[in-house]
Structure formats: structure tokens, C-alpha cells
Amino acid sequence: MEQFTGKVWVLGDDIDTDIIIPTEYLALKSVQEMAPYAFSPLRPKLAGQIKPGDMIVAGKNFGCGSSREQAPEIIKALGIRCVIAKSFARIFFRNAINNGLLLIENERLKDLVQEGDSITVTVNESISYPGGREKIAPLPDNLVEIIQAGGLVRAMRIRNGLEHPKKNGQK
């Protein structure tokens, strides 16, 4: 099963879509241009500090608020490998999966790690952190397929024979 290791950034409860990307930056032309402003109302320096492969660990109701699909797109554009939260808001959860961002629901991890800790995620199995190991509930195959394809549009293109699954170096 796919496995990756990275540094965690720890955020609190109710991280809303206006924190993830404030409305005033939504009119910028691309997600890449918006990315430096991610999380700016809460932690203005955070977007600049995140390195590809890092992960976010957060509290409950991550992604609450509007239906903007840019919220998960920006987190992905920053190179965040996955978001592990106590719970996710419904529309954000769907938008994240459909944009190829891995989300993991876990009630406990937020209180077991500290910012800067290195953790290892084994997809659909477990998360190892400095103090131990947490089992995670598996996502169904069809959602894993969407995430591994890099999102719903590409998953459908693969389904329709317009692209090959292994392009992009993903399995």
C-alpha cells in the first residue's frame, strides 16, 4: 500500500474556506497565484513555510463554509500531501476528493502530534507518529481511484480512454 512521510502543520477547529483562501483573492487568474495567500487570515506566513510533501493535521469541521472548489485546489497546489482532521465539512470533502486531495478522518491524531513532527501515512491502513501508531478507516476503492488519478476530471478521462493511468508517474 502507498506510503509517504512528511512534516505536519497543526491547525485548530473550523478552518473555513475563507481562511483557506479569502474571497478577495478568488478573482486571481490561477490557483498558483492564489496559493501564497492560503491561510492568510489565520497564519499569514504559513503558505510560504509549507514544503511539498508536508501534511496538515487539524480539528473538527475542516473546510466549512462556501462551495469554492479553489480551497482544496490551493492546498494541493502548496504541495500538501494530505489533510488529517477530526472531521471535514461536506462540500469541502467532496471537492477535495474530486480534485485529487487525500483526506483522512481521525479523531485523535490532532491531540497526539505537535507541529513539526514527522509522520508516516500508509494509505488506508495507519499513521505512524513519534509517540505511536493510529489505525485509519479505509476509503472505498472508487474514491482512492479518483484521488490517485489526480481528480475527477482526469479519472473520467482515464475511464473514457483519453489518458493512461500511469501518466504523471502515479500508480
Place this chain on the structure above:
Amino acid sequence: MGATVIEKIVRRNTGIADAKAGDIVTVKVDRVMIHDIFIPFVAEKFEEMGFQTLWDPDKVVLIYDHLVPASQIDDTRHFRIGNAFARTYGLKHVHRSDGICHQLMTEAGYVKPGDVVFGTDSHTTTYGCVGAFSSGIGYTEMASILGTGTMWIKVPETIRVRINGKLPPNVTSKDVILTLIGDLGADGATYCALEFSGDTVSQMSVASRMTIANMAIEAGAKCALFTPDEKTADYCGITLTEKETSLVGDEDARCIRELNYRAEDFVPVMACPSQVDKVRPVAQLEGIPIDQVFIGSCTNGRLEDLQMAAAVLKGKKVAPFVKLIVTPASRKIYEEAAADNTLSILAEAGAMITHPGCGLCCGRTGGILTDGERVVATNNRNFLGRMGTPKVEIYLASPAAAAACAVTGKITVPECAG
């Protein structure tokens, strides 16, 4: 253990006999609705995904309502793209000026009890009024349904709402749902199904249930569900069988919360600027001067709503300087209200009656307000800037309360709901 209504619908749809809240399953979609705002994006994503044909042209409904008739220069582009998409892929159901999408989906018989329906609009929760599982999605997901006929869902947890007794004469289903949203909070039902039961609900018309299901999203709910009964069957033009009546929440089903209300305890309420969950009794707001009243929308633009307003306004006049705008939710309602003289009573009282459609509710046309103005409206959202500038104050109310305010020119407790 028993099952909730949503679990029963999902089990029947997927064939997974033990599907339960929290499970992620793939459902077969019975019907989809796309409206004029999002058709350009859906069309673009559909083609980018590489689909050549719709999974079933009979199951796709395209409705022009937000932009009809066009009020901005570029609006008609959406109709051109929609028409081209309909022609290319053989869409059978296109409504170009028949009314608001959520009204038409049930009124024109596109949704039946137990169906699984998705729409590109957050108020798609409305179809729970006939016992269908219906929810709003984004345009990317809609494009994939158009190609595959399937969608993944997480089976929602259920919050059970029981209401028993007789509502006071000046209280409507709008007061019931506003009160519930005030109690739950704007995120109190996030990800959940709101399951309604009790004899008060049984006594309600399908139209009144529709008002409640429509606003479930304002508490964050994924869907709202009413058990189909004789009224539902009548409305949907079907014969009631065990297939429909079995869509009842079992007593021993697992719910994450239960709320019990006594109908007699409800009072007329309004949602105050600018949150839908900022709900106050109208009695506490009485006397606040207003500039405009809007009666319409997919929440409260049905015949019983217009009749309720007409009962209040009959033989009276709208207060000087108050604009009363009435927008029937569909052409059918417009015709029925014309036939039974409801519209003439409203017109004689001084109402401006507009074409059916979303109209003022989405703040695009027909009565936009400006800084410092106050409106009492029967629709579902009072967010900042929804009906004009951010300094417009929007109070959400029942049609009875809205009509009472139109007469006095200030916030007024209605005497009777018709």
C-alpha cells in the same frame, strides 16, 4: 436495529442490504437538475472528461430560472450554451421560462418518492418533501454523473425532528423551519439528514413540507426527508403502495440527535440580518420600518403562499412608499393564482406581480435595494449583499407575516396565516 429513511433509500438504490450512516457507497442516480447559471461549466467539464453521450437523456432536466428574462448583457450566453448542449446530446427536458428549478422538479413530476436526485444548486434538498434523497453538488461532479449515471455518497447520519399538535393560526411551515434553524444553528445539521415526522407534519400540505425541505441546507443538512403519504401520492400522481409508505424512520434506528416540538409552542418568527440562524419572534421586532416586501422564491412562491398573502391583503392597500413584489414560483402557479383571483386581490392591494422565476431572491433583478434599506422577504437567505448592497437589511419571514408588514409599512405580527 432499524433503519432511518435515508438508510432505507440507499439500501434500495444500491442493493447493499446493510448500508448505514457513515458508509461510502455509489448510488444510481434517478434524475439530475442543472440550472442556467452552471450549464456552461457543466458542458465544459463534460467535454473535457471525454464523454460522447449522456448516460440517459431522459433523466437530465435543464432549467433556465436565475437569468430569465435576462437582466445583464451576457446572461443570454448561458441560454445559447444550454440550447447547444441540449441539441447536441438530445436532452428531452428543457424548461426555458416555466419557473424555478426546485418548483418544477416536483411539480412537473420529475421526482418521485425514494428517488436519488442531484442538482447544481444548494437548495436541491427541496425534493425531500416527497421522500426523495436530493442534494446539491458542484458542476464537476454533475458532469461526471451526466456521463456515468452514478455518484458516490457518504450515507448521512440522521437528526430526527418530531412535531406534534396543531400550529397556532398565524404560524406557517416557514416559522417552523426558521425556528428549527435557529435552534440547530447554521452548521447544526452539517452532513446530516433531517428526518421529519409527527402529526403536525402529516397535516401539512406537500407545498408546506417543500418550504421546510428547501431550507434544510440553511442548517447545513445534506438532505431533508418526509415519509410519503396520501398527500404525496396525490401530488406526484402515483398510487401509494408499501414501497412508498415503508420509507419511514424505524423507532429503533440510530439517530445522532432527536428534537421534539409541540406545535402549539411555535410563534411567528423572522431571521434577522444577516444570518439565517439569527431567528427572533416577530413580536420582538414589531415596529421596525421597512421599504420593500418580497413574496416569492422556491421557498414560498407557491399557490398556498400567494393565497395566504391575499387573505391578509384582501380589501387593504400596501403602505405608501412600500414596494410589494410578488413572484409566483412557476407558470402553473401563476395561472392557478390568476384563475382563482388571488393575483387580482394582490394587484388591487398594490402588489407588483412579476414573471415566475428566481427573481429578486438571488439579487439579480426586479427590486434590488441599496444602502440603509430594509426588506421583509419570504425566500431562504438573508446573507450580506444577497438582494443589493451589503448594507441592505433582509428579514426572512412567512408569506403571512410579509403581507402583514406590507400593509403597515413596518414589521408586524400577522393575525392569521390565511
